[in-house]
Amino acid sequence: MSTLTEAPPPLAPAEPAKQSPRKRGRFTPYWLLLPGLLWLVIFFALPMIYQASTSVQTGSLEEGYKVTWHLATYWDALVEYWPQFLRSVFYAAAATVMCLLLGYPLAYLIAFRAGRWRNLIMILVIAPFFTSFLIRTLAWKTILADNGPVVHTLNTLHILDLTDWIGWTAGDRVLATPLAVVCGLTYNFLPFMILPLYTSLERIDGRLHEAAGDLYAKPWTTFRKVTFPLSMPGVVSGTLLTFIPAAGDYVNAELLGSTDTRMIGNVIQTQFLRILDYPTAAALSFILMAAILFMVTVYIRRSGTEDLV
Amino acid sequence: MPFVTWLKRHLVVIAGLCTLAYLLLPNVIVTVFSFNKPKGRFNYEWQQFSTDAWKDPCGVADMCGSLSISLQIAVWATVGATILGTMIAFALVRYRFRARGAVNSLIFLPMAMPEVVMAASLLTLFLNMGAQLGFWTILIAHIMFCLSFVVTAVKARVMSMDPRLEEAARDLYAGPVQTFVRVTLPIAAPGIAAGALLSFALSFDDFIITNFNAGSTVTFPMFVWGSAQRGTPVQINVIGTAMFLVAVLFVLVSMLVTNRRNSQKA
Numbered sequence: 001m002s003t004l005t006e007a008p009p010p011l012a013p014a015e016p017a018k019q020s021p022r023k024r025g026r027f028t029p030y031w032l033l034l035p036g037l038l039w040l041v042i043f044f045a046l047p048m049i050y051q052a053s054t055s056v057q058t059g060s061l062e063e064g065y066k067v068t069w070h071l072a073t074y075w076d077a078l079v080e081y082w083p084q085f086l087r088s089v090f091y092a093a094a095a096t097v098m099c100l101l102l103g104y105p106l107a108y109l110i111a112f113r114a115g116r117w118r119n120l121i122m123i124l125v126i127a128p129f130f131t132s133f134l135i136r137t138l139a140w141k142t143i144l145a146d147n148g149p150v151v152h153t154l155n156t157l158h159i160l161d162l163t164d165w166i167g168w169t170a171g172d173r174v175l176a177t178p179l180a181v182v183c184g185l186t187y188n189f190l191p192f193m194i195l196p197l198y199t200s201l202e203r204i205d206g207r208l209h210e211a212a213g214d215l216y217a218k219p220w221t222t223f224r225k226v227t228f229p230l231s232m233p234g235v236v237s238g239t240l241l242t243f244i245p246a247a248g249d250y251v252n253a254e255l256l257g258s259t260d261t262r263m264i265g266n267v268i269q270t271q272f273l274r275i276l277d278y279p280t281a282a283a284l285s286f287i288l289m290a291a292i293l294f295m296v297t298v299y300i301r302r303s304g305t306e307d308l309v
Numbered sequence: 310m311p312f313v314t315w316l317k318r319h320l321v322v323i324a325g326l327c328t329l330a331y332l333l334l335p336n337v338i339v340t341v342f343s344f345n346k347p348k349g350r351f352n353y354e355w356q357q358f359s360t361d362a363w364k365d366p367c368g369v370a371d372m373c374g375s376l377s378i379s380l381q382i383a384v385w386a387t388v389g390a391t392i393l394g395t396m397i398a399f400a401l402v403r404y405r406f407r408a409r410g411a412v413n414s415l416i417f418l419p420m421a422m423p424e425v426v427m428a429a430s431l432l433t434l435f436l437n438m439g440a441q442l443g444f445w446t447i448l449i450a451h452i453m454f455c456l457s458f459v460v461t462a463v464k465a466r467v468m469s470m471d472p473r474l475e476e477a478a479r480d481l482y483a484g485p486v487q488t489f490v491r492v493t494l495p496i497a498a499p500g501i502a503a504g505a506l507l508s509f510a511l512s513f514d515d516f517i518i519t520n521f522n523a524g525s526t527v528t529f530p531m532f533v534w535g536s537a538q539r540g541t542p543v544q545i546n547v548i549g550t551a552m553f554l555v556a557v558l559f560v561l562v563s564m565l566v567t568n569r570r571n572s573q574k575a
Contacts (some may be wrong), residue, residue, distance in 0.1 A: 043431060052438050109322055121478075128332055132529065292422075
């Protein structure tokens with residue numbers, strides 16, 4: 001996943017510390033690491049333990065909570081909120097597929113066809129980040145408004161009838177339906193797909209395309225047999241960078257959806273901040289973390305790019 | 310059929326440009342609607358052109374206050390995460406030590422964790438410690454999640470550095486401090502700058518972790534979130550548009566400067 005920010009290690013200096021004639025302090029690395037790692041241990045690792053402990057406590061806000069190893073919280077939470085879990089996975093998967101379908105052509109365009117426009121298009125891909133993502137998500141309320149041009153066009157083309165039939169929209173509306181939420185998720189995480197895709201496409205040697213052409217491969221065959229397989233690291237890190245945040249997101253479901261599109265993030269947020277049922281909230285959050293770590297591990301194994309992480 | 314051949318040849322370009330339009334459409338809407346004069350409390354429907362909001366950007370109660378809180382947190386989170394992250398990155402590239410694998414995964418995990426999980430677990434820690442939620446808890450959380458991104462950015466740069474440059478400095482009798490300040494730091498600077506910029510953007514725009522750990526403190530994203538329920542003032546769009554313009558201008562100027570420098574060198 002680190003391919004997003006990490007450049008290819010160009011001729012990594014083989015352990016310069018070893019070659020260096022100067023004696024370095026034996027403890028220097030530990031002093032350098034100490035403050036930052038302490039920060040991560042106290043404010044990232046330790047909270048995970050606190051969360052695990054909170055999830056097996058019982059009690060109430062007034063009387064306080066005690067660890068009672070009440071594992072039934074997990075079972076109750078799963079029984080009550082499995083639709084939201086399933087929905088999160090489904091929406092996140094749909095958004096990831098959409099991001100891949102939309103993002104690949106743009107990444108390909110920047111890498112191979114943009115020429116002198118390359119830098120400008122790169123800036124345009126990153127530029128939306130500079131406006132608060134909440135403001136941009138609210139703009140989708142205007143774009144998908146009931147009497148707006150988008151809904152009107154979809155209605156005229158009878159596409160809304162089709163999506164209504166498969167349950168993605170309801171009636172003549174797009175807002176407050178699963179389609180709106182997936183659309184928002186796709187929009188919000190699209191740059192996280194495009195950047196790693198671009199990084200891996202850009203490394204492909206252009207002569208490989210020429211070679212494929214010389215061997216009478218049609219453009220589509222070249223893409224299928226040469227370009228796409230070589231871009232797999234980008235596809236894997238892009239899908240992970242899209243799926244993980246999308247599965248835990250509650251902003252799009254809240255702003256663009258309705259009570260029927262609540263995702264697991266919405267449930268965790270309400271339990272923690274409004275209902276104040278800390279054990280249930282902690283259990284849900286723990287299940288989400290475990291589920292995502294499990295899916296990510298399986299996915300990385302299956303796609304055979306373990307060196308990625 | 311020349312048109313079909315043309316279409317076939319340019320299909321990927323057309324599809325890519327459509328995606329680009331999809332990415333930029335909300336920004337266009339945000340900008341256009343910063344000149345709107347809405348009828349009700351919500352700024353979702355176009356009514357009529359007006360520059361009222363641009364003339365009075367702080368005309369909404371508490372908005373500019375939240376903006377200033379967000380900026381302060383972003384600055385301090387950037388400073389904290391950049392210093393701590395750069396130290397870790399140097400240690401990882403330059404030294405061999407025990408438990409390197411564990412350190413690497415501790416840095417990788419925050420980037421692979423859904424934000425809501427980090428947010429919720431951090432809140433359980435603060436609740437258990439009885440910490441007062443507010444400015445400081447937000448700052449602590451922001452430094453935590455920005456740290457990993459700084460480490461990755463700086464590490465990439467330091468790894469690609471030629472160690473012979475530092476050896477040369479030492480051969481020319483530069484002391485360790487002098488070597489670091491005059492040689493190492495300038496070469497690592499672009500990586501550090503990239504990490505710092507990323508931290509600033511991530512912290513300034515963070516909502517989920519802030520939402521959990523803010524208590525009654527309102528940052529700018531929290532203000533926008535609240536206004537989605539109460540009524541969205543046009544001024545939000547003004548701030549959004551202004552941020553976008555400033556950032557694009559910043560990028561363009563820095564590109565021009567690097568271009569000029571490169572052409573001077575050549």
